Amino acid sequence: MLISDDPDKQFETTQDLRNACLEYGSFMVINHELPDNLIMRVYKTLAKFFDLRKEEKREYETNDPTDMIRWGRWDSNLISTEFIKMVVHPTFHCPTKLADSEILQECIKRMRELGIQLLRGISKTLGFEECYIEKRMKLESGHDFISANDYRLRLNTENQENQLGQPPHYDTGLLVLLLPVESNGLQLEHHGKWINVNPQPNSIVVIIANHIEILTNGKYKSLLHRVVLNKKVRRISLPLFLGPSLDTKVSPTLEFVDEHHPPAYLVKTYKELLETNPYQVIDGMSCMKNVRL
Numbered sequence: 396m397l398i399s400d401d402p403d404k405q406f407e408t409t410q411d412l413r414n415a416c417l418e419y420g421s422f423m424v425i426n427h428e429l430p431d432n433l434i435m436r437v438y439k440t441l442a443k444f445f446d447l448r449k450e451e452k453r454e455y456e457t458n459d460p461t462d463m464i465r466w467g468r469w470d471s472n473l474i475s476t477e478f479i480k481m482v483v484h485p486t487f488h489c490p491t492k493l494a495d496s497e498i499l500q501e502c503i504k505r506m507r508e509l510g511i512q513l514l515r516g517i518s519k520t521l522g523f524e525e526c527y528i529e530k531r532m533k534l535e536s537g538h539d540f541i542s543a544n545d546y547r548l549r550l551n552t553e554n555q556e557n558q559l560g561q562p563p564h565y566d567t568g569l570l571v572l573l574l575p576v577e578s579n580g581l582q583l584e585h586h587g588k589w590i591n592v593n594p595q596p597n598s599i600v601v602i603i604a605n606h607i608e609i610l611t612n613g614k615y616k617s618l619l620h621r622v623v624l625n626k627k628v629r630r631i632s633l634p635l636f637l638g639p640s641l642d643t644k645v646s647p648t649l650e651f652v653d654e655h656h657p658p659a660y661l662v663k664t665y666k667e668l669l670e671t672n673p674y675q676v677i678d679g680m681s682c683m684k685n686v687r688l
């Protein structure tokens with residue numbers, strides 16, 4: 396609808412998008428251009444990678460913050476997940492041990508195109524011309540990464556009720572797009588309560604991340620979210636973190652600054668902000684504590 400030829404429909408969708416950004420910090424996209432069989436093949440390829448023996452994946456267990464690929468596991472009483480993160484734009488990086496990397500690359504390319512369309516829509520909801528965010532954040536050389544997550548079933552463990560796949564967190568970047576998943580687990584914070592995301596089949600869930608909050612001087616807030624372990628099925632997820640180029644200085648846009656709304660964030664390049672995280676360019680951790688004034 397955002398790209399519909401019918402101006403009324405386009406207007407209505409832009410209004411819905413504005414409300415979703417203000418009220419929830421998240422929305423679902425249906426009727427996108429990612430075919431089911433592409434999605435299915437991506438999940439197969441990721442599952443195959445996660446099923447490799449630990450020794451085989453350890454090659455990507457890096458402590459070097461400049462590495463572009465990083466594998467790891469969190470395994471405690473409360474949190475359990477395995478992940479493989481990789482920088483996918485401007486240059487696509489992928490472990491050689493991940494079969495069918497061209498399928499993953501194609502899928503990410505399409506997710507990125509969708510993300511850019513959504514950022515055009517978001518620019519409009521803010522009263523700017525369509526390409527405002529794209530140009531200001533230099534998305535042509537935007538720094539994007541993915542973090543494939545594997546939340547396995549954990550049987551016979553204590554504390555099952557409270558087990559999380561991801562602790563509550565905010566994401567870095569502008570937008571995070573989640574490849575459609577069949578199983579639930581993602582929860583969003585809304586007015587102090589956790590709400591379950593029950594995605595419609597094949598819908599892409601989108602989350603507003605840190606740098607939209609900075610750009611809008613807090614008008615659109617970065618969304619707190621977490622993942623609870625699904626007790627019935629193994630769940631694999633694939634978020635794409637769309638970000639500004641590393642050299643872009645992200646700061647509140649003047650239109651959102653006045654005497655009642657002074658700038659609430661420091662001016663830093665995306666790279667400087669990411670460098671405050673232990674794994675720098677390949678770390679989805681929120682940077683907000685280092686930038687709020």
Ligand SMILES: O=C(O)CCC(=O)C(=O)O
Nearest residue numbers: 542544581622632634679
């Ligand atoms: O697995 C999910 O649904 C969300 C993952 C997530 O929030 C993240 O990787 O930052």
Ligand SMILES: [Fe+2]
Nearest residue numbers: 564565566620
């Ligand atoms: Fe996240």
